[in-house]
Amino acid sequence: xxxxxxxxxxxxxxxxxxxxxxxxxxxxxxxxxxxxxxxxxxxxxxxxxxxxxxxxxxxxxxxxxxxxxxxxxxxxxxxxxxxxxxxxxxxxxxxxxxxxxxxxxxxxxxxxxxxxxxxxxxxxxxxxxxxxxxxxxxxxxxxxxxxxxxxxxxxxxxxxxxxxxxxxxxxxxxxxxxxxxxxxxxxxxxxxxxxxxxxxxxxxxxxxxxxxxxxxxxxxxxxxxxxxxxxxxxxxxxxxxxxxxxxxxxxxxxxxxxxxxxxxxxxxxxxxxxxxxxxxxxxxxxxxxxxxxxxxxxxxxxxxxxxxxxxxxxxxxxxxxxxxxxxxxxxxxxxxxxxxxxxxxxx
DNA sequence: AAACCGGGGAT
DNA sequence: ATCCCAGGTTT
Numbered sequence: 001x002x003x004x005x006x007x008x009x010x011x012x013x014x015x016x017x018x019x020x021x022x023x024x025x026x027x028x029x030x031x032x033x034x035x036x037x038x039x040x041x042x043x044x045x046x047x048x049x050x051x052x053x054x055x056x057x058x059x060x061x062x063x064x065x066x067x068x069x070x071x072x073x074x075x076x077x078x079x080x081x082x083x084x085x086x087x088x089x090x091x092x093x094x095x096x097x098x099x100x101x102x103x104x105x106x107x108x109x110x111x112x113x114x115x116x117x118x119x120x121x122x123x124x125x126x127x128x129x130x131x132x133x134x135x136x137x138x139x140x141x142x143x144x145x146x147x148x149x150x151x152x153x154x155x156x157x158x159x160x161x162x163x164x165x166x167x168x169x170x171x172x173x174x175x176x177x178x179x180x181x182x183x184x185x186x187x188x189x190x191x192x193x194x195x196x197x198x199x200x201x202x203x204x205x206x207x208x209x210x211x212x213x214x215x216x217x218x219x220x221x222x223x224x225x226x227x228x229x230x231x232x233x234x235x236x237x238x239x240x241x242x243x244x245x246x247x248x249x250x251x252x253x254x255x256x257x258x259x260x261x262x263x264x265x266x267x268x269x270x271x272x273x274x275x276x277x278x279x280x281x282x283x284x285x286x287x288x289x290x291x292x293x294x295x296x297x298x299x300x301x302x303x304x305x306x307x308x309x310x311x312x313x314x315x316x317x318x319x320x321x322x323x324x325x326x327x328x329x330x331x332x333x334x335x336x337x338x339x340x341x342x343x344x345x346x347x
Numbered sequence: 348a349a350a351c352c353g354g355g356g357a358t
Numbered sequence: 359a360t361c362c363c364a365g366g367t368t369t
Contacts, residue, residue, distance in 0.1 A: 036364040040356065077353025114366045134364045181364055190362065297353055
């Protein structure tokens with residue numbers, strides 16, 4: 001009995017029933033793999049189903065607008081994933097006649113596709129025997145071979161990639177890779193793995209040495225930078241003043257209420273009207289606080305307060321801003337904290 | 348190699 | 359309060 005056959009036997013009995021496992025269509029595998037990057041299965045399920053109802057084929061997606069695509073990604077995070085996926089399917093239409101290339105090397109060249117995703121698509125959709133090294137796989141193999149190197153280092157990933165090539169079956173490479181995901185999700189979990197349920201304990205060096213709880217090794221994360229912001233809710237009739245964020249950087253191209261980062265100890269009372277006047281050519285008077293929230297990103301923590309603003313007068317808006325009817329709030333892709341405020345204030 | 352890029356569920 | 363998730367791109 002090999003490690004692979006042991007794992008596959010376990011998988012036949014324990015594979016999760018997931019929406020993107022109904023077939024191995026390359027477009028569907030692609031979408032699911034991009035959505036799943038740094039994102040939990042439970043969070044992806046509903047997004048994936050809604051996505052496939054709206055963009056059922058690669059061609060449908062390729063002909064859709066970036067703004068609509070971002071709206072369907074709203075809330076999933078890492079929005080460059082959606083923009084790159086759109087660029088990717090358009091490239092497949094232009095260069096590959098609308099058919100996803102059937103090998104990892106060509107898939108790897110598509111925007112938003114790295115080593116892991118190329119391996120996942122090639123193995124699951126096209127039965128190519130290539131590894132797909134994600135966080136689950138790094139964790140499982142660091143334990144199987146008792147690897148104490150920092151798993152975030154490139155060299156460690158290369159080492160594990162090589163180990164997988166040695167135990168990867170020629171048949172069912174897609175099931176093998178997906179079995180590792182399910183094992184990592186249900187059994188070989190971070191912290192205290194459920195070794196009593198694991199089909200691979202007889203191959204596991206960490207289990208033999210009883211060090212599974214301290215593997216894998218990775219450096220501690222840096223704490224997010226704290227930023228204070230003020231934002232203005234400007235209402236003109238039944239419309240709200242909104243603007244689109246720049247095309248690069250945090251929450252690129254997402255929409256928000258006009259806002260500014262505050263210097264330490266500065267009052268928003270003067271800053272916010274001045275900003276709205278300078279950037280958006282609107283005259284407002286600052287009112288009371290309407291909503292406050294703290295929103296933590298991976299590398300930044302926003303402390304943002306939304307102020308009621310009385311609209312007095314104004315000229316034409318710049319192209320990146322508009323008056324948005326309250327009834328159309330959900331038709332735009334929003335910066336997360338601003339959607340929280342909109343939902344609380346205009347429900 | 349290190350920094351950037353979101354959001355939330357589990358512990 | 360901390361961890362970390364079916365990672366990729368940019369600097």
